[in-house]
Amino acid sequence: MRETRPIRVAIVGCGNIAGRYAECLATRPDKVTLIGAFDVDPGRTAAFASTHRCRPYDTLDRLLADPEIEAVINLTAHHAHAEVTLAALEAGKHVHSEKPLAATWKDAIQCVELAAARGLRLSCSPFTFLGEAQQTLRRALQDGRIGRVFAVYTEMNWSRIESWHADPEGFYQPGAGPLLD
Secondary structure, eight states: OOOOOOEEEEEEOOSTTHHHHHHHHHTOTTTEEEEEEEOSSHHHHHHHHHHHTOEEOSSHHHHHHOTTOOEEEEOSOGGGHHHHHHHHHHTTOEEEEOSOSOSSHHHHHHHHHHHHHHTOOEEEOOGGGGSHHHHHHHHHHHTTOSOOOOOOOOOOOOOOGGGTOSOGGGGGSTTOTGGGO
16 A cells, blocks of 8 residues: 655745635645745745744745645735746646636646646635535535435625725726636
């Protein structure tokens, strides 16, 4: 039997959603270990690293050069997703990005093609899709504990973005639309 160990990851972008990701990662120490963090705001990097007991990095390049980091969780601002994802893939890191993968179709295709060419894993979704409730349902379906599904209806009614996002201005820029939220 092959022995497995947790994958070592770093979070890039220590803003609004990063703490939720770190909390979620902490529930699966058998699968993942958060070892580093970077944000363009050094204060956010320091605070996040202290709270979540991981290494703070002062530049993205230093984080990506660390051979201990196997994967990057890209939680940067939407406009930076492709740039950070491509840099991480170039550095040989697997990447999970918060939505959207990129601001343009062309950039998204470039990310997908680079990951494939390098033999790296690339994923993109809000962390809620990978949360406990969603994964429990997925396992129940796979294990046949739920009968054949004919239809699913879901609705999310969160309050306006200003009530939960620290810096919502980007969501109101021309072209932002539903891809960003």
